[in-house]
Amino acid sequence: MAISGSPLRSAFSYHYEGELSIGQRVVVDFAGRNVVGYITSISSKPQFKTKPISRPLEKQVYLTPADITLAKWTVENYLAPIGKVFDLFFPPGKLLKSSSFVIPINSELPFSEPLKMSEALKLMGREQILKLKSQRKLKILHSYEKKLPSKRKVKLLKLSLSIKALEDLNLTTIQKKIIDYLLSVEKATPKEVMEALALKSRSPIETLLRRGTIELEEEEEDRSDSSWTIDAIEDLTSEQESVREAIIKDFKGVHYIFGLTGSGKTEVYFKIMERVLNRGKSVSYMVPEVSLTPQLMARIRGAFPGREVRVYHSYMSPAKRQRIWLDAVNDEIDILVGTRSALWIPIQNTGLIIVDEEHDSSFYQQTPPHYDAVEVAIKKGELYGIPVVLGSATPRVERYFRAKAGEFKLHSLLNRPVGQLPDLEIRDLRNSKDYIIPSETLGEIEKTVKLGHQVFVFVHRKGFSNYVVCANCGNILKCPNCDISLTYHKHDSVLKCHYCGYTTPPPSKCERCGSAALSARGFGTERVEHELQKRFPELSIMRMDRETISNPDQYEKALRKIESKDANIIVGTKMIAKGLDFPNIGLVVVIDADRIINLPNYDSAETAFQIISQISGRSGRGVHGKAIIQTFEPEHRVIKTALENDYMGFFETEVEIRKILKYPPFSTFIEIVVEKEKEEQCEKEAWELFNCIQENIKAAEVLEPVVPAVKKLFGKYRMKIHLKLFDREELEKVLKLLQKNPAGVDILVNSNGGSF
Template sequence: MFFYRVILPLPLREPLIYASSRPLSPGSRVVVPLKRRRLVGVILESIPPGTELPEEVREIQDLLDPEPLLSTELLHFLRWCWEYYLCPPGEMVRQAFPPGFFRELKRRIRLSAAGRRALREGRLPQEWSVLTRPRLIRRVLAEGIIPSAGEIERLVREGLLEEVEDQRGLHPPVEEWLEFVGEEPLSEGEEILRRRKRWPRRLLEEEFGREEVRGWISSGRVRRLRLPRLRKGPVLGDLSLPEPDPEQKRVIQEIRQALGQGFRTFLLHGITGSGKTLVYLKVAEEVLAQGKDVLVLVPEIALTPYVEAHLVARFGSQVAVLHSALSAGWRAAEWFRIARGEARVVVGARSAVFAPLRHPGLIVVDEEHEGTYKQSEGLRYQARDLALMRAKFCGATVILGSATPSVKSYFLARKGRYTLLRLHRRPAGRRPPEIQLVVLQRPGEYLTPELIAAMEETLNRGEQVLLFLNRRGYAPVVFCRECGEALECPNCSLTLTYHRRSGILLCHHCGFSQPAFPVCPRCEGTRFRTVGIGTERLEEEIRQRFPGVGVARLDRDSVTSEKRLYDLLLRLRRGEIQIVVGTQMVAQGHDLPGVSLVGVIWAEGGLHLPDFRAAERTFQLLVQVAGRAGRGTSPGRVILQTRLPHHYAVACALKEDYEGFYREELERRKQLGFPPFSRLALLIFSGIRPEKTEEAARRSASFLASLGRVEVLGPAPAPLPRLAGRYRWQVLLRSPRSSALDQTLRAFLREKSRLVPSGISVTLDRDPEELL
C-alpha cells in the first residue's frame, strides 16, 4: 500500500493520512471518506516507508485527475502560506481552486425515470417538476416540496425518487473545438485555423459563418475535439503601443538581464503615464520566449479589461483571466486552461496569485501600493507579499510597479532589498498635468466656479472630463427634521447611505437596506433631510448643469458586471461620454486618452480615518487620479479642491512630490513605531453580547502580555465598534521581529479554547493594512 497526506476542505489543523493500492501524484484531487461523508481532497505528499502511521487508515476511493492540477512548487508555496497566516490547510488550498472544485460531495435527490413519467401523467404534484434536476434534501424539506424525510425515504423505496451524488462543477464546462489536420489549407479560414492549431467552433462560426465551418468538417480536413470553453476577451479599439523610448529601453534591458537568474525583485517607480504597461509587455515577451509563464496582478477587477486587452492583442489565446466577477463556469474553464499549460499568461485580481501556472518566470504586481491587494474578509492575505514569496519559491522575477509606491516597498528598495528603477517622464514629449489648488470656503460647497469654468472650456474643445469623488450613493447621511436623529443601520455603528435611483437606504458594510424614507425610529417623524454628497448626487447635478452632454458614472453601483464595464470603457474611448463621475475605480491605471481635465471634488476625504496609513492612501489616490489627465495629445489639467491645503499629503500631491511625502511619512512612522519599523498582527474579537466580547478580549490581551515577547496594545473597542450585529473589540500586537509575532500567535491559538468562550469569534489579521 501507498500512504499520502491529503488536504481536506475542512477547518482541520493538519492534513489526514489515507492509503492507496497504487501510486498517486501530489497535487491531484481524490475522493476520500470521512465518517459518513465523502470529500474531495488534494494529495499534499507521499509518506516515506517506515513512518509511524495511525492505527486505522482509510483508503482513497477515487482519483479525479489523471494528471496533477497543482505543481510541487505551488503546493510548497501554499504550505508556507497556511503556516504564516496560521490558518487550516484546507482554507488556504480553497483559495487556489475555482468554486466547487474542492468540497464535500453531498447527496441530492431527483425524480427517477418512473417519477418523471408519473409527473407527466399527473400522478405527482406539478410543483415536483423542480426535482427533474438534483436538489439538496435539506432544501427540498425547507421549501416544503416534500413534507418529511420519511416521505422522501418512502418515495426512494418506491422508485419514484433516486439519490445521486452531486458532482457538478468538479470539471470545467467544455465545448467543441476544431483542429486543422489537412495537408494544405484551401481557404483563408482554414489557413487561420492552421496557424491557431485549434480553436472553438463557436468562435469560428462567428468569424466565418456556420456553413463554411460545416464544409471544413465534412471534408475531413478538420478534426473535432471536446475541450474547456474559451472565454472571448474584451476588444477596446486600437491598442497599438509605441516603440520604447530611451528611458524605457534602459529599464527593460536591466530587467531582461535578470531573467532566468533566480529570484529578484524590481520596484518600478514611474510617474503616471510614463509607460509602465509597455515595460511589462516587452519583458513578458522575453519570458515567454524563454519557455516560462507570466502572471500579472491588478488591484481591481475593473482594471482587468484594459490590461487583458493589451495582453490578448500580443499573446492571443495564451492569455487567461482569473477573478471573482467571472461566473463559476468561466472561472473553471480559465483555471483548467492554465493548469493544462494551454494559457501561459494570467491576468487577474488578488486571488490570481494562486493561479496553477506550471513554470512562472515573471510576476508583475501593477499599482502595487493599492490596499485592495489585501483580502479584507475571511482569510486576510496580502497578494503583493504572496507574489514575492511565490516568486521566491519558483525562482521568478518580480516587477512591483507604481507611480506612488507603498512606503514599505520604497523603504525596502532604499535599503537594497529591491532594485529601484525609475521612469521620470511621459513618452512622446507629453508633460504631466498642471495641478491647480482650489480652497473650499463654504460648507456644502463642491462644484466651485473654478471647476465649472474649467469644465466648460474642456467640453468646448471637444475633450473629456473626469470628476473624482470617493463616496458612493446620493447622500451619506439622512437626518430626521423633527428630532435631528441620523438614520443608522440597526446592525452597525454607521449611518445609512441614501441611494436615490434605487429608492433605498443602504449600509455599505453589512448590506442592510430599507425603503426610503421610513418613519423615524426615534420620534416617528416623516420629514427628512439629506446631508453630504456621493457620486449619484454629483452625477445628477452635472446632468442638470450640462444638459445634452454625455455623462456616465463609474462606481460599484453602476458597474455591476464585466459587460457593463467593457461597454462604458468603449463608450469613453469612442467619445460618446464627455463627463465621467467615479470613485477610486477611475483612479487605478485606466488609460483614458480623451480625458484632459480631472476634478477632485474633496481631496481630504480619507484623511480623517483613525488609521496610520490614512495619509499615505490619500496622497496615493490624489496623485493617481490626477495622472488620468493629459494622457492623449492634449495637455492635462487638474482642479484639486480641499479644505486642508497645508496638510503634507495634500501639499505633496499638489506638487507630485513623492520623495517629500515619503520623508515626512517615514519620520512619523518611525516616531510612532509603525511599519516599516515594526511588524503588526491584529486580533479582532466579535460577538452578539458586548460584555462577553469585551471579557474575551481582556483575558486574551492579559495572556498575550504575560508571554513578554511582543508589545500588546489594547484591548480597545474597534473604531467601528459594531458591524453586522456583532460587537467588536481588538488587540494589536507589535514587534520588530516577525518570528516573535509568530511564536506569540501560536501560543495564543493553543490556549484559545480556554481564553475565548463559545459564541465569540476571533479574526487574525496578520500585517493589517487598516485598523478599522
C-alpha cells in the first residue's frame, strides 16, 4: 500500500475482507489519520499484524498494471517517495461523480435521442461506440453530479469609442498610454492596466470611464478557451517531409528530431499527429512550461479545426483540472497539451507522445517527488507500446549520446524554411565602462527599432538588483529563513527572497553597524528595463518575468502584444527564450552570458549553451536577424560554439570532459540533501549517512558531505552528499538504505540544472 502524501519511501501492508483490485484507491488509517492509499500489490496474509482497510474510495479502478509498473519504475529510478509518485496520477481533491451519455450526430445511427452509456453499450457494444466516435458520428458527454463552483465574475476595461473617434480626443500622456494598452490587449482588469503601466493612482482610468472613452464589462474570469488561432502551414519542405516519412515508416519506439531553431519541428509534429488522430487515437503533447501553451494552442487550433484540444497544468483551479482529467480518462480529448502533470493522466487511448524542447530543465521536477518527465515519457511509451517523439535544437547531452549510440532513432532538420540563422556577435565587456548595456549595444537596439523591428533582451535574473550591501561594514541583507541574499524590487520598493517568498521593506540603515550607506548591487530584469526606459523614453518596453506574468492569461496577452508589434523592446528571463516564433524579432541581446556558464552545477555549460542558442534563435525568423552575446569570457568554449551555432562541436567537447570527470552519461549522478532545523543535527546525520553509503555501495564514488550554495532554506539547515554510481543496479541498494532513514532526506537523480 502506497500512502498518499507520505515522504517515506516504503509501502505498507493492510488487510481487507472484500474484493479489491491492484491500482484501486482506498481509505486507510495511517498514523491515526484517515488518508488515501493506493493498492500496489495483493498477496496472502503476512505473519505480522496488519491494520484493516476502511473502505474503497471509488468503485472504478483508474490505474492499469502498466501505470503501476510506471510508478514503481519512477520510485526505483529516482528514489522518490512512493505515495507522492502515485499522487501524480490524480488531480487535486475528491473526484467528481459523473454520468455518461452517448449523443448521436449522424442520422444513420440506430437511435436519434441521447442514450445513457449503459443503454448504448447494450445496443452497440464498446468497440462500435469507439469506432463511431472516431468517425465523428457520435459524441460522448458527461454530466457531473457534484455542482462545480460558479466561475467568478471579473470587470474588464475595454474601449467604447472607435479609433477614429479616439484621434479627436484631447488626452493626457498617461491617458494615451492607457488607450494604447487597451488597443493592444483588447480587454484587461483595472489592476492589470495599473501594473502594466506602473500607474500610482487609478484616477486616469476613472476619468476615462466618466468621459465614456472606455467602459467596464463584466465577464467570467476563466477565459482559457481562447479563440486565438494561427494559420497552419500546409506544405512541408522536402527535408521536413523526409523526416516525417522516416518516422511513419518505423512508427514505434523513440524518435529524436534534432532541428535547428526555426527549422520547423512543430510542422513535422503536426503531420505525424494528423496520422494518429485519423486512426481514432489521441495525442499527448508535452511542453516544458505552461508559458509556452498560448502560442502553441493557437497553432494547434489552426492546424486541427474541429478537434477537441485541451490544455492541462497546475495553474488551473482544482475543479477545472478535475473536469479535464475526467474528460481525458473518458477519451473525450483528441489533443492534450500539458506540462509534467499531464503526462501522468491515465489515458487509455493515447497513440502518440510528443515531448517538445526536451532539453528544458522545467521537465525535471524540482520539488518532491523528483523525476525527469522526459525519461518517464520514454518509459511510458515503452510500457504502453506508444511511439514517442522528442525534439530540440540543443539536446540534452545524455539523450543525444543515447541517440547517437542507436538507442533512439535520430533525425535531423538543418535548414530554416523561412528566414535564416541570425548573425551572432560577441560583445567583450572586459574594457567596457558599462557592464549592463554598453553604448554599442544601445546603438544596435536603436538601429533595429528604427527599421521597424523588435528586440528581445535576455536577463538571467528578475528584480532590480541581486543584493543590498552596507558600504560601511560589508553586511549583505539576507532572508531570515534562507541563507540567500534578498533581491531588491524597485517598482514595489520591497526586498524579496526568491526561494521562500519572504518580503520586507528596504531598511533605512544597516542592522549590523547602523550606517545609512546601503547600496543595491547587481542587476536583474527590472534594472535592465529601467536603464532602457531612461535611454529610450519614447519606446514601448515590456518586461516578461515571474513578477509581471504569473498566469497563462497574462502571458497570452503579452504574446499578442508582441505579435501585434505594440512592444518595441521585450526584456525577459527564460520565458522569452523558449519556443516562441515571432517573425519581426530583428535583434536579441544576452546581457550577461557568464552568469549562466558559471553556475555551480555539473551541467552548467550545457545549460548556458542551450539558453544562448535558444534565445539567439528567436531572431531572424522573418527578417534578417542578429544576436549580441555580452561576456567577460569571449574565448570560453560555450561562447565560441554558440557563436558558430555548432552543437556538435559543443557536444563532443562536453562528452570528453564528462568522461574524464565521470559525470552522466558515464555515471548516475545523485545529490542527497539532508535537511534539519538544527545545524549540528544536520551535520551529524549527513556524516552518518555518508559512512553508511560508503560501507554498502561499492560501484560508486561518494563525496564527503559539504555545505551547499544555499546553506539554509525554508528555516532548515542543509548538507549535501554527491554520489556517482557506475552500475545503475546499485540504485536498488541506495533505495533500501534510504528506506531505513526517516524523512528529512531529499534525493535528486541526474537533476537537469542541478539543485541549489
